[in-house]
Structures are given as C-alpha cells and as structure tokens.
Amino acid sequence: MRVLHICSELYPLLKTGGLADVMGALPFAQKEIGIDARILLPAYPAIAAGIGETAVVTEFDNFAGHVVLRYGEYKGVGVYLIDAPHLYAREGNPYHDQWYNDYADNYKRFALLGWVGAELATGLDSWWRAETVHAHDWHAGLTSAYLFNKGRPAKSVFTIHNLAYQGQFSYHHLFEIGLPEGMFHVNGLELHGQISYLKAGLYYSDAVTAVSPTYAKEITTPEFAYGLQGLLSTLQNEGKLFGILNGVDDQIWHPNNDTYIDDHYKLKAMTGKRKNKEKLQEYFNLPQNPDALLFVMVTRLTEQKGVDLLIDSVEQIVEQGGQLAILGSGAPHLEGALKTLALRYPENIGIKIGYDEALSHLIIAGGDVILVPSRFEPCGLTQLYGLKYGTLPLVRATGGLADTVVNSTSENIKARIATGFVFNDATREALCGAIHNAFALWQKQRLWFSVRTVAMEQDFSWQISAARYRDLYHHIWAE
Structure with missing residues (x-):
C-alpha cells in the first residue's frame, strides 16, 4: 500500500502547531505496520536543511514557475521536497511574514503543493506512484481537486486538523492555478464567492477525517462548522466523515526517556516527577x-484555547495557595493580562511569552495539573502528554478533550477510569468548579495517586491511529 502524505510542517524540522507533531509521527508509525508511506513538503529552508542530501526526481515548469522535485529520507521515511526558492525560501513561519501578514502568493504556494501531490499519483516519479494521497489541512486541500480534474487516478483522504483555517482566496486566482472554471461553484471549490482550499479537500476527497470522534460530530453543527455544516452533514450521512484520534510519539513524549528532562520517571518510580x-x-x-x-x-494564547477564561479564574488558584506556570504566545491583550497577573501574584504565577521546546517538556513533566480549557479543540495533544506524564488534565468537554479525559467523580475514581477534571460550559463559573475539584482531590493524596496511575496507564500510541488509517484506506479502496 503506497500512501503519500501531503502537508506543510514536519516536527521537529518545522513546527507552528499540532499538525507538525502529527506529521512527525503518523507516517513513521505507518511504516512500522507495513505501509509504504512517504511525505510531500515544500522545501522550506528548515525542512531542506533537516532532510539533508537529496536526489533530483524531475524538473518542470508550470503555473508556479520553474520547480525541481527532490527526494530524500528522514528517519527511514521517504520525503519529496518541492524545491521552488521563489515560493518557499523564506525564513520563519511558512504562512506569513514577521508582521503576521499572510504572504500574498499563498494561493500559488499551496496550489503547487496540491498539484505536485496529484502528479505523484500519475507518474511524476517514474519509480514510485502513490495509490492513496492523504492531504492534511487547507494547505494541501487542492490535492483532491487536481486528482478529480485528472479523472481520479488515486484514492484520496483529507484530514481536518482545524476547520477554523480554510485557505480562502479570490476567484480570479482560479485562472492562475490550472483548474477549470467549471469547478468553481457551490458543488465544488466555491465558498462565499471565493476559492476555498479547505472545501476542495472536503468536497473532492473519497474520505474525510477529523482528528477525534467528538470533533467529527461537532463540525456538523453550526457552532463548530464555520459555514460548512451542510457539506459536512452530507459527508456524515454518506458515511464519508470519520473521526480518528491522534496519538502520542513515545520516542519524544515519555517521562522515562524524554531527552529534554534530566530527571526521568515512570509508574512505581516517580521520584523524578518531584x-x-x-x-x-x-x-x-x-x-x-x-x-x-x-x-x-x-x-497559543487565544480565546479558542480558553485563555481568557483562565485569566478570569486565576484568583481561584491563588486564594487556595496554588501555583500557575504558563508558556505561550498569541493575542497581545491576553499576553498583557497574563504579565499583569504575574506581577500582581509573583509567589503564585509565572509566565514566559514565546515558545521553548525544552521548557514545554519540563512544564509537562513538573506540573500537577495541565490546563486545556478550550472553547473547541479538534484533538489536543497537551492533554495526552499530561496523561503520559502523570500531570492530570483539566479540560473542557469538547472535541478530542472529551474523547480522552474522564472526570474524577467519586464513581469514576472507584471504577478506576478517572484520569483528570472535566467541565462542560465555557464559563468562568464552570472552570472555577473544575479547579475547585482539583484542589479537593489534591487534599486526598492517596486518591490523587490512584487517578494519576490510571492516567499514566492510558494508551494513545500512534500505532493505534496508524492501524485505523490503514483500515480506512482499505475501506475506500473496497468501495
């Protein structure tokens, strides 16, 4: 089974969010279970440097100019790089400049990614041809549209990592990216008068996945669908929408072998956590x-992540003698509010604005409770890391958070299924209630250790997710 993953990030070479973590694990887990998985990426400077030596597969000219397709390997998995310096040789973020302005040619940069993905299913590499193309998020959404325009020479899967980002561009760009005008309508590329790369992935793929079962259901409702509930409901009714939970890479995230921390630990040997x-x-x-x-x-410090709810609830932690350590960056008004709280309560609150991979591992290893009070969360990874490290997640019941954390009620603790703290409504009152419950359990250390043990015993390995995707590929080929 030859599967090509099409994406725009790869951990640890280039990361802006959870997509990179997924791409840094899923193809490698699939390789372990016998799938011939490869990855297609733009040759961003950080990606090209990390892959190292490559061979030229082919050169061509198309709507995006002169392009060289290269091939190399990363940790045993084949990687194709789209070498087009005029589009991708930009330092920093792959989507916008240092002032957070989207690159004006993003429509072309990511159309090329999809175009090459489709061509690798039709012989662009004379030695290897993809049977199934698996595109990730809006950046790769046009892949399925190009495949459709070529007569669907391969099966296609599109994974939604976050529906909020849709990749919408002006209609007139259609004539620059090699797709016919006839595909621009409501049953196709069009969304609110523009081309939607994300909608292209949804509409033209053989199967669509969301990164958790609950998120797959949520996105069929107006609250979570960003105007696409009609299409997503249709996909659900036709049996084309699936929810497959992300996993945790044990080679990177495990308290007993984490290369970013000095004091390792595991169940029955927890001194390192202290x-x-x-x-x-x-x-x-x-x-x-x-x-x-x-x-x-x-x-990320955004309202989506419930950071404003936490700011409004901080005194619930301070008044009970708790402590709070935060690492992140995002909306300036949220950054400012957190800095103010840290100055007001220096004995209780510490903040670092920015991102630091090593510090993120120490935070998750050293914390007692990891907060994920998101308004919506397609899957979430930090709560999975928290479970692995015995740092009990405190989450809102949405998306993948609802699928992975079991509330520590007395009944659930007795049944040995409790793994954290869960609240339902995106309100200060509900979050404060969950914080209160965490303090109440902390006062009963024997029960706390019992819940922590159950949390650390949970298995969210990528091998499970890889097998579910394999089953999905077989399903669409059997149709």
Whole structure:
C-alpha cells in the first residue's frame, strides 16, 4: 500500500502547531505496520536543511514557475521536497511574514503543493506512484481537486486538523492555478464567492477525517462548522466523515526517556516527577513547595484555547495557595493580562511569552495539573502528554478533550477510569468548579495517586491511529 502524505510542517524540522507533531509521527508509525508511506513538503529552508542530501526526481515548469522535485529520507521515511526558492525560501513561519501578514502568493504556494501531490499519483516519479494521497489541512486541500480534474487516478483522504483555517482566496486566482472554471461553484471549490482550499479537500476527497470522534460530530453543527455544516452533514450521512484520534510519539513524549528532562520517571518510580516540579518552580521563581498544587499550561494564547477564561479564574488558584506556570504566545491583550497577573501574584504565577521546546517538556513533566480549557479543540495533544506524564488534565468537554479525559467523580475514581477534571460550559463559573475539584482531590493524596496511575496507564500510541488509517484506506479502496 503506497500512501503519500501531503502537508506543510514536519516536527521537529518545522513546527507552528499540532499538525507538525502529527506529521512527525503518523507516517513513521505507518511504516512500522507495513505501509509504504512517504511525505510531500515544500522545501522550506528548515525542512531542506533537516532532510539533508537529496536526489533530483524531475524538473518542470508550470503555473508556479520553474520547480525541481527532490527526494530524500528522514528517519527511514521517504520525503519529496518541492524545491521552488521563489515560493518557499523564506525564513520563519511558512504562512506569513514577521508582521503576521499572510504572504500574498499563498494561493500559488499551496496550489503547487496540491498539484505536485496529484502528479505523484500519475507518474511524476517514474519509480514510485502513490495509490492513496492523504492531504492534511487547507494547505494541501487542492490535492483532491487536481486528482478529480485528472479523472481520479488515486484514492484520496483529507484530514481536518482545524476547520477554523480554510485557505480562502479570490476567484480570479482560479485562472492562475490550472483548474477549470467549471469547478468553481457551490458543488465544488466555491465558498462565499471565493476559492476555498479547505472545501476542495472536503468536497473532492473519497474520505474525510477529523482528528477525534467528538470533533467529527461537532463540525456538523453550526457552532463548530464555520459555514460548512451542510457539506459536512452530507459527508456524515454518506458515511464519508470519520473521526480518528491522534496519538502520542513515545520516542519524544515519555517521562522515562524524554531527552529534554534530566530527571526521568515512570509508574512505581516517580521520584523524578518531584524533582522536575522543583526545577519548574525554580525556573519561574515560584516557592519550591512540594505541597502547592502546580497548574501548568502550554498553548497559543487565544480565546479558542480558553485563555481568557483562565485569566478570569486565576484568583481561584491563588486564594487556595496554588501555583500557575504558563508558556505561550498569541493575542497581545491576553499576553498583557497574563504579565499583569504575574506581577500582581509573583509567589503564585509565572509566565514566559514565546515558545521553548525544552521548557514545554519540563512544564509537562513538573506540573500537577495541565490546563486545556478550550472553547473547541479538534484533538489536543497537551492533554495526552499530561496523561503520559502523570500531570492530570483539566479540560473542557469538547472535541478530542472529551474523547480522552474522564472526570474524577467519586464513581469514576472507584471504577478506576478517572484520569483528570472535566467541565462542560465555557464559563468562568464552570472552570472555577473544575479547579475547585482539583484542589479537593489534591487534599486526598492517596486518591490523587490512584487517578494519576490510571492516567499514566492510558494508551494513545500512534500505532493505534496508524492501524485505523490503514483500515480506512482499505475501506475506500473496497468501495
């Protein structure tokens, strides 16, 4: 089974969010179960440097100019790189400049990604031809449209990592990217008078997946669908919409072999967690008190992530002697509010604006509770990391959070299924209630350790997800 993943990020070479983590794990897990999986990426400087030596597969000219297609390997998985320096040789973020302005030619940069993906199913590489193309998020959404325009020479899967980002561009660009005008209508590329790369992935693919079962259901409702509920409901009714949960890469995220922390630990040998807590408290200049309940958060600072709800609820933590350590960046008004709280409560709150991979591992290893109070969350990865590290997740019941965390009610604790703290409504009151429940369990250390044990025993490995995608590929080929 030859599968080509088409995407725009790859951990650890280039990362802006969870998509990179998925792409840095899923194809490699599929390789382990016998799938001939390869990856197609733009040759961003960081990607090209990380892949290293490559061979030229072919050169061509098309609507995007002169392009060289290269092939190399990364950790045993084949990688195609679209070498087009005039489009991709830009340092930093792959989507926008240092002022957060989208690149004006994004329509062309990501149309080329989809075009090459489709061509690799029709003989662009004379030695290898994709049987199934698996496109990820709007950046790769046109892949299925190009395949449709070529008579569907391969099967196609499109995965929604976050429906909020849709890749919409002006209609007149249609004539620059090699697709016929007849595909621009409501049953095709058109959305609100523009070309939607994400809608192209939804409409033209043989199967669509969301990154958790609950998110797959949520996106068929107006609240979560961003105007696409009609199409998504149709896909659901036709049996073409699936929810497959993301996994955790044990080679990167495991407290017993994490290369970013010095003090390793595992179930029945938890001393390292206490040492990581001490180091985390020291890093953020918080009192090194092992009895203080330490809440942590690693996130983009946006309303989607519920950061405003946390800001409104912080005093619930402070008044009970808890501590809070946050790593992230995002909306300036949220960054400012968190900085103000850290100045007001220096004994309780530590903030670092920005991103630091090593610090993120220490935070998750050293915390007691990891906060993920999102308004919506397609899958979420930090709560999965929290479970693995015995840092109990406190989450809102949405998307993948609802699928992976079981609330610590007395009944669930007794049944040994509780793994964290869950609240339902995106309100300050509901979040404060969950924080109160965390403090209440912390006062009963024997029960806390019991819940922590169950959390660390959960299995969200990528091998499980890889097998489910394999079953999906077989399903669409059997139709």
